Amino acid sequence: MQREHFLSDATKSYEWxxxxxxxxxxxxxxxxxxxxxxxxxxxxxxxFEQLFEITVPSGVIKYYRxxxxxxxxxxxxxxxxxxxxxxxxxxxxxxxxGVTLVIGPFNxxxxxxxxxxxxxxxxxxxxxxxxxxxxxxxxALLSKLVPRYFAPENVTIVTGGREEIGALLELPFDFIFxxxxxxxxxxVMRAAAENLTPVILELGGQNPxxxxxxxxxxxxxxxxxxxxxxxxxxxxxxxxxxxxxxxIADVFIAKLKASIVKxxxxxxxxxxxxxxxxxxxxxxRVASYILPEKVVHGGRYDIKARYVEPTLLYPxxxxxxxxxxxxxxxxxxxxxxxxxxxxxxxxKRKPKPLAAYIFSRDQTVxxxxxxxxxxxxxxxxxxxxHCWIDSLxxxxxxxxxxxxxxxxxGFDALSNTKAMLIGNPDLLLDxxxxxxxxxxxxNLSVFS
Numbered sequence: 001m002q003r004e005h006f007l008s009d010a011t012k013s014y015e016w017x018x019x020x021x022x023x024x025x026x027x028x029x030x031x032x033x034x035x036x037x038x039x040x041x042x043x044x045x046x047x048f049e050q051l052f053e054i055t056v057p058s059g060v061i062k063y064y065r066x067x068x069x070x071x072x073x074x075x076x077x078x079x080x081x082x083x084x085x086x087x088x089x090x091x092x093x094x095x096x097x098g099v100t101l102v103i104g105p106f107n108x109x110x111x112x113x114x115x116x117x118x119x120x121x122x123x124x125x126x127x128x129x130x131x132x133x134x135x136x137x138x139x140a141l142l143s144k145l146v147p148r149y150f151a152p153e154n155v156t157i158v159t160g161g162r163e164e165i166g167a168l169l170e171l172p173f174d175f176i177f178x179x180x181x182x183x184x185x186x187x188v189m190r191a192a193a194e195n196l197t198p199v200i201l202e203l204g205g206q207n208p209x210x211x212x213x214x215x216x217x218x219x220x221x222x223x224x225x226x227x228x229x230x231x232x233x234x235x236x237x238x239x240x241x242x243x244x245x246x247x248i249a250d251v252f253i254a255k256l257k258a259s260i261v262k263x264x265x266x267x268x269x270x271x272x273x274x275x276x277x278x279x280x281x282x283x284x285r286v287a288s289y290i291l292p293e294k295v296v297h298g299g300r301y302d303i304k305a306r307y308v309e310p311t312l313l314y315p316x317x318x319x320x321x322x323x324x325x326x327x328x329x330x331x332x333x334x335x336x337x338x339x340x341x342x343x344x345x346x347x348k349r350k351p352k353p354l355a356a357y358i359f360s361r362d363q364t365v366x367x368x369x370x371x372x373x374x375x376x377x378x379x380x381x382x383x384x385x386h387c388w389i390d391s392l393x394x395x396x397x398x399x400x401x402x403x404x405x406x407x408x409x410g411f412d413a414l415s416n417t418k419a420m421l422i423g424n425p426d427l428l429l430d431x432x433x434x435x436x437x438x439x440x441x442x443n444l445s446v447f448s
Contacts, residue, residue: 001152001153002099002126002128002152002153002154002156003098003099003126004153005126005153005154006096006098006099006125006126006174011096011124011125011126011154012095012096012124014068014069014072016124017064017068017072017121017122017123017124018065018068020121020150020154020155021061021064021065021068021118021121021122023149023150023155024057024061024114024117024118024121024149025058025061026149027145027146027148027149028054028057028058028110028114029054029058031141031145032051032054034141035050035053035054035110035138035141036050036051036054037137038135038137038138038140038141039053039109039110039135039137039138041137042106042109042135042136042137042138042278043106043135043232043275043276043277043278043306044274044275044276045231045275046272046273046274046275047272048273049230049231049275052111053108053109053110053111054110056111056115056388057110057111057114057115057118059388059390060115060118060119060390060406060407060410061118063390063407064118064119064122064411067407067408068122071094071122071408071411072094074091074092074093075091075092075093075094076089076090076091077090077091077092077419078090079421080446080447080448081448082445082446082447082448083421083446083447085446086424086427086446087424087426087427088421088422088423088424088427089421089422090419090420090421090422091419091420091422092417092418092419092420093417093418093419093420094123094411094412094415094416094417094418095124095415095416095418096123096124096125096414096415096416097123097125097174097175097198097414097415097416098125098126098173098174098175099125099126099127099128099173099174099175100117100120100125100126100127100128100173100174100175100176100177100414101127101128101130101168101169101171101173101175101176101177102116102117102120102127102128102129102130102177103130103165103168103176103177103178103179103180103188104116104129104130104131104132104179105132105179105180105236106132106134106135106234106278107231107234107235107236107278108231108235109131109132109135109138109139110138110142112179112202113129113131113132113142113179115405115406115410116177116179116200116405116410116414117129117155118410119405119406119410119411119413119414120175120177120414121154121155122410122411122414123410123411123414123415124415125174125175125414126153126154126155127154127155127156128155128156128157128158128168128173129142129146129155129156129157129158130157130158130159130164130165130168131143131157131159133159133160133161134278134279135278139159140159142157143157143159169187169188169191169192170191170194172195172197173192173195173197174197174198175197175198175199175200175414176188176192176197176198176199176200177199177200177202177405177414178199178200178201178202179202179203179236180202180203181203181204182203182204182205182351182399182400185201185203185401188201189201199402199403200395200401200402200403200404200405200413201396201401201402201403202236202354202394202395202396202401202403202405203236203354203396203399203400203401204236204326204328204354204396204400205236205240205326205351205352205353205354205396205399205400206240206241206323206325206326206327206350206351206353207237207238207239207240207241207353207354207355207356207357207375207378208239208240208241208243208347208353208356208357208373208375209224209239209240209241209242209243209356209357209358209359209383210242210243210244210340210343210356210357210358210359210360210369211224211242211243211244211245211248211252211359211360212245212340212358212359212360212362212365213245213247213248214360214361214362214365215248215359215360215361215381216359216361216381217248217251217252217255218255219359219381220252220255220359220381221252221255221256221258221259222259222262223359223381223382223383224239224242224256224259224332224357224359224383225256225259225260225263225310226259226263226383226384227239227357227383227384228310228330228332228383229260229263229264229274229310229330230275230384231275232274232275232276232277232308232329232330233327233328233329233330233331233332234275234277234278234282234328234329235384236326236328236354236355236400237354237355237383237384237386237387238328238383238384239332239355239357239383240326240327240333240353241316241322241323241327241332241333241334241335242332242333242334242335243335243336243337243343244334244335244336244337245336245337245338246336246337246338249314249315249334249336252334253296253297253312253314253334256297256312256334257296257297257312260297260298260310260312264309264310268298268309268310269300269302269305269307269309274309274310276305276306276307277306277307277308277329278306279306280303280304280306282306282328282329283301283302283303283305283306283307283308284303285329286301286308286327286328286329286330286331287301287303287308288321289313289320289321289322289327289329289331290308290311290313290322290331291313291320291321291322294313294314294315294316294320295311295312295313296312296313296314297310297311297312298310298311298312298330298331299311308329308330308331309330310330310332311330311331311332312332312334313331313332313333313334314333314334314335315334315335315336316333316334316335317335318346320333340365340368340369341368344368344369344372344373347373348372348373348374351398351399351400352374352375352376352396352397352398352399352400353375353376353396353400354375354376354377354396354400354401355375355376355377355378355379355384355386355387356369356373356375356378357378357379357380357382357383358370358378358379358380358381359380359381360380360381366380374397374398375397375400376394376395376396376397376400376401377392377393377394377395387406388406389406390406390407390408391407391408392406392407393405393406393407393409394406394409429443429446430443431443431444
């Protein structure tokens with residue numbers, strides 16, 4: 001149904017796109033309280049993190065509403081002087097791909113499902129949404145709301161688990177947008193290859209954080225404590241481990257402990273601002289990372305309650321369980337370092353991360369790390385917030401994903417770039433056979 005609707009060209013108009021964005025905004029604002037309640041029911045998201053999932057997509061809609069006409073407009077491009085002088089021109093047109101599948105993750109089951117969908121709709125694509133089955137309350141609510149606000153030929157939703165995803169991936173979509181683990185991302189990409197379907201993969205990885213001797217430790221402690229422990233550490237851009245210069249390591253650890261207590265109290269299980277793990281299985285997985293001899297803060301957990309408290313492991317090493325994969329939890333390994341070049345060399349040989357964070361006042365250090373390490377994006381003297389800014393394209397590289405979105409980058413990513421040379425209908429170029437006796441170089445000079 002969506003393909004036939006797309007082939008009718010109905011989705012290509014400005015009016016259709018704005019209408020879909022308006023519907024999305026109404027769905028979010030009309031049902032804000034119900035959506036927040038579902039997030040809390042699924043894994044105890046606190047109020048700030050609930051509202052974050054509503055306000056960020058609303059902000060993205062605002063961006064597209066204000067900029068859509070310009071984004072849709074044909075874009076003149078420079079061409080060789082000779083061609084331009086003879087009445088030719090270059091233009092880029094942005095056209096939608098078609099039927100788009102958006103597969104969302106559990107950790108931000110509204111925001112990371114709807115943000116890609118908003119970009120797809122702004123670009124003129126129809127959308128099939130697949131929410132995470134591990135957030136059943138949110139998925140069930142969205143499955144009721146989407147049909148109320150959207151015609152199925154424009155936007156529809158499919159719930160379920162592995163079987164439903166497998167069936168969806170067999171279909172010849174025009175574009176697939178997946179947010180989740182690298183393991184499942186490989187499955188999605190293999191399936192997309194069968195139909196040569198383009199993809200954006202927003203994956204994860206071990207995100208490094210470097211705190212050097214010049215850093216403002218109070219700022220670093222607060223921002224790392226929040227960036228790592230929000231959503232109980234279950235977001236793909238969270239600091240995954242910290243390298244701290246040995247000369248300030250003890251002071252930094254003390255400040256990091258104090259920041260955690262300031263935010264979540266002495267008993268985080270009673271804090272209204274600390275979420276739970278998504279499942280007992282994940283709580284058990286994370287508990288296995290906690291080496292008692294390395295716990296300098298936290299360390300308590302309750303598998304049945306899906307609770308793992310904010311935990312610092314120090315001094316960690318690359319042999320520790322917590323550093324064998326993305327921690328995706330409130331357990332934070334901290335390692336001392338002496339030589340910056342040595343640790344950068346180590347990080348470079350790991351799979352490329354989605355994010356990296358540097359806390360330093362030394363521009364030489366900052367420039368060296370930025371110039372040497374490859375990662376999706378990140379922050380200097382900040383954590384996490386780069387991924388919610390319209391003007392900063394967000395995405396991974398290598399093992400952490402491919403493709404960028406947000407703002408203009410999202411519109412461009414969900415659009416085919418159709419490059420056109422507009423010829424002068426009255427210009428005669430004798431560049432065709434037979435070539436004997438012709439001044440080929442003179443005729444070809446217009447292309448240079």
